[in-house]
Amino acid sequence: MSNTLYIPEANPIHFVPVNPNTPGSYATRFFDAYVFADTLRDFEQPDKFFMPWYKNDRIHLQFQANFAPLQLDVQDCDLNTVLTVTAAQVRANRYQPGFYIYEASIDVSSLPDGAFRILLTPGEDDSAAQKSEWLQLSLNTENTIFLEYFNSRFKDDVVYETGIRFGLRVPGFLQKVAPGSVDQLYKDQILNQSTLSSKPFKNWKVFIGDGRGVPESLIEKVNRAYAVDNISHDGRLLAKADGAKWTEATEDKKRLVGYTMDLVEGLNRPSRIVNPDLNTNIRLIVQYNIEAGVFGDTSGQAGENTVSINYYE
Template identity: 30%
Template sequence: MAIPPIFQTKHFDDFKFEQRLLPWQEQERYERIWQTTDIVNLQFTASFSPITVQLLDENDDIVLALPALVGLPNIYVPGAYLFSVNMSLATVNTGCYHFRIIAGPAGPTQKTYTSGCHYVSQDPIPQSILIEYFHSMYHEDVIFETGIKFQCRMFGHIGFLDPGRNDEFFRDQRYNPGLLNSRTVRQWPVFFGNEFGLADDDIDLLNRIWSCDNVFLDNKAFGVSDNSKFEFTEEEYFPKRGVTITVEEGINRASKIFALNLDTSKKIMASVNVESTVFGDTSNSGSSNTVPVHNITVE
């Protein structure tokens, strides 16, 4: 993207990480990591079609290509529809790849977007964390009501237990202490980034991830602790940073639990809504190379 002569700033959303580096900073390369066990889920909002997502190797040869499946209309953006892609990396060889998104029909209005390096490994990546996240409703321009759940993998690890507690005391007339109430909590610092740290692009993604009400680190639910903020470890002139945030175990419910006193002699009618992807075309019209497996138990 070219900058008009009157402006000299390479803004975050307009330029890649390498292009935003200043002359006195060390020249580093952006790299996102994946394992072949991971799935890349993407969602788009557009008033046009088609949208194609391609995975290209270092020679720009297409390794995978999936068309985005058009879905429900976006009630928040009149005239626009949702598109989704589910790309499994199971058949990809170890190496550096990049994603290319081709938006719109061929012609002068077609747009092409290319990502930075995405390193895919057939072997497990030590000291990495698979982050899965979703929200209970529309959030950060994503229609989570479709049931989409995102994944990303980053270098990181969970630190030592940092126990916390909230006590309420009282003292009698002789000033003897007494404990009225006590609540304990288990907290852990989570460190993101290896010895080279993370680019601002990943830090921005982490900030958005922790704004969701359901976040899983290696298949265990966590939530940000009260008043916890990102703490950075950085070196002067080095453009990447390590990030630490304190979390607690927990499931963020998007519902309420309640009890009612009812007449047990009366009948209650109940209905069950089964996930729509259980039935129909398992290929999702070509927008997914994953194989959905559903277990339905009827009693």
């Protein structure tokens, strides 16, 4: 079997080939094969885009491959390597025999403020190297939202059962909008109306782009993030409203586009819960330890006969 690498789109970093294998007769430069700057047409505004990244945010990545190593080099503007991480083999991929799951956690807190990119070299094969969009590292989080997301089980080629939690910082902000409710009303014979039940909820609107807009690759990442069953916005659980779609805000000859979408509370609680010892903005977790010979440890180490089963509120 030839060497094959899967880079799930749910990863927060957008990778494209360092040397795209595109015939010269093809003029279209697709966003998933080129960085944003290389996709601009000659009649479009020459915008630059740097993905904002708070220096204390770790970059969590997952890959699937049937070969190793997977090396990640953080490079500065002069393409000097300032940090190197090798993805760790976590476990065999039960969904694809012969492949293993690799994960990497990149800590950029020690780097100075500035622009950096990530170079992914699979199996020490420079011809298959992948590069990321440029990241702008700083301690400034103004007008950004940190999205943290995961799914309760395998989805979109990501084995979430390893415990991975992705984080993606995007330019944008949240705005509270008019509340709503789901009502059941009753009118009697003379039209006296009464409420049989009413379930109120809060409505929000998310703005992606912070006035300047974002490239196609980033909104695709954000759209993937909203496809999972757990997503928080700066620590607050919010989810797509029923039937919500992205709305675009564009300008002529400008490739960077702004987007908005309606959200609702991910936890629609009727009370605020105050407990200094707990994070009350997450779903309640009840954990049972089941001891039986038929259960085995599903972690990379294995060897135990206790499996933790989690139930979520």
